Structures are given as structure tokens and as C-alpha cells.
Amino acid sequence: MFNRLAIICILSGGVLKVAAQDRTLAEEYRIQQEQRKRTELLRVMDSAVVLMDDGRYEAADQKLIYVLNNIKSIPSDLTFYFGKNSFYLNKFKQGIDWLNKYIQLKGPSGQFYAEAVSLLRKAETEFVKEQTRNTAKAKEVLSSEYEIDCGPAGKVTCPVCKGSTVLIRKGAFENQYKTCPYCDKHGFLTCAEYNLLIKGQLEPK
Numbered sequence: 001m002f003n004r005l006a007i008i009c010i011l012s013g014g015v016l017k018v019a020a021q022d023r024t025l026a027e028e029y030r031i032q033q034e035q036r037k038r039t040e041l042l043r044v045m046d047s048a049v050v051l052m053d054d055g056r057y058e059a060a061d062q063k064l065i066y067v068l069n070n071i072k073s074i075p076s077d078l079t080f081y082f083g084k085n086s087f088y089l090n091k092f093k094q095g096i097d098w099l100n101k102y103i104q105l106k107g108p109s110g111q112f113y114a115e116a117v118s119l120l121r122k123a124e125t126e127f128v129k130e131q132t133r134n135t136a137k138a139k140e141v142l143s144s145e146y147e148i149d150c151g152p153a154g155k156v157t158c159p160v161c162k163g164s165t166v167l168i169r170k171g172a173f174e175n176q177y178k179t180c181p182y183c184d185k186h187g188f189l190t191c192a193e194y195n196l197l198i199k200g201q202l203e204p205k
Contacts, residue, residue, distance in 0.1 A: 034072065041071045049081055057088045065141060073149040076105045080112045082141075087119050092127035094140040096120060101143045101198070104159050105150060144198045150191035159197070163187030181205050 048063035064082050068074065083098030099120040106113060150156050157163040161180035165187045169176040181204035182197060183189050189197060196202035 038071060041067045042075070045075075045078055045081065048085075052081065052085050052088070055088075057085055060085050061089060068141065068146060072147070074143075074146050075149050076102060076110070076151055077112070079105065079143065079148065080110075080116055083116065083123075084119055087123045087126075090126070090130075091140060092123045092130055094142065095123040096127060097140070097142050097144075099123065101148060104194075105148065105156055107157065144200070147195055148191075148198070150194060154191050155188040156191065156194045158183035158187050158189050161187060 044063050045067050048060040048067070051057075051060035051063065064078070064085060067078060068082065071078075079098050080102040083095045083100075083102060086092075086095035086098060099116050102110065102112065102116050103120065110116065158165075158180060160182050161167055163183070165180050165183060165185060167178045167180050169178065180187075182193070182202060189202075193202055
């Protein structure tokens, strides 16, 4: 009887071990497939940049939107490229939205920071003109519809208090100071908090 129980236990342990190995292999395969898909999508993004540099903005737009709709987490460079291409398509509000996201994510250390700031100013100027003319706006793809990848740091300077951790409300006689209810004590948001904030879903602490 004892030997039979021992054999059953050994067999059961072997089955559980095989099942655990199968789960590990399945998870590794899933991760590899996701990485392969992301690599392919980044190649599409690079081809869109080539089209944009050639002045083929509509064709670039189609590729960039394809990447946006299929990539799991949006790299910061894509926010810049989409904002820049939107500007050249005269989709100024859309351009402002995405260029702002790039600046918030990368700051002055970003590879495209200077160009992003320059394009943002131009887009804002053109958007004001467009609003004044009351022209019909093209369909906009706003970044609040997507999950933004904040990069390896995994955090972003809070766009509400600009990283100061303090909100200042100007009064008639004196200013009122209030601790920012969104960021940590260093003025940062986690990537998850940032994505909730741009969607209007982040609750104050």
C-alpha cells in the first residue's frame, strides 16, 4: 500500500512538473511573439518616417496610425513622429496633442526636443488661425486614446504642477499654495498614473 502511494505521489509530481514547464514555455512563446510583433511595427514606423521625410505625409499617416492601433505600448519617438506628421497634414490640434506628450515624456534631454518645441509653437499659432477662420477640423487621433510608453525610467514629470509638487492659485491679495494631489513628493507620476491622467481618469490622492 505504501509503495503504491509513493508511486502515485511520484507520478503526480512528475505531471505537475511537466505542466509547469508547459506553462513556462507557453509564456516564453507569448513574450517572443509580442517582441517579434513590436519589432515589425517599429519597422513600419521607420518606413513612415522615410515617407514623411519625402513629403508623402498622407502615406506616412496611414502607416503611423496602423502602428498606433496595433502596438501594445507606444514608444516616445512615435509620439513625436505622429505629432510632426500631423502638423504637416494641417491637423494642428492633433499635432499639438502628440508633440506635447513627447515633450512631457522626454523633456529637454529628448533627441527631438528642440524640433518638437519649434513645431509645437507653429502648430499652436496655426491652430489659433484655424479656429479664427472656423474651418472644419479633420478627424483627430488624440493620444488619450492610447497607452503611452514612458521609457525605461517608468516615470514622467507631472504635467499638472510641472514637477514643482505645488499648485499656485493667485488671489486678490495673496497667492494660495496647495500640494499637487497627483504626483509624488519629487514631482513625478508613474507611467500608469500618467496614462490615467491624460485620459482624465486619475483620481487625486
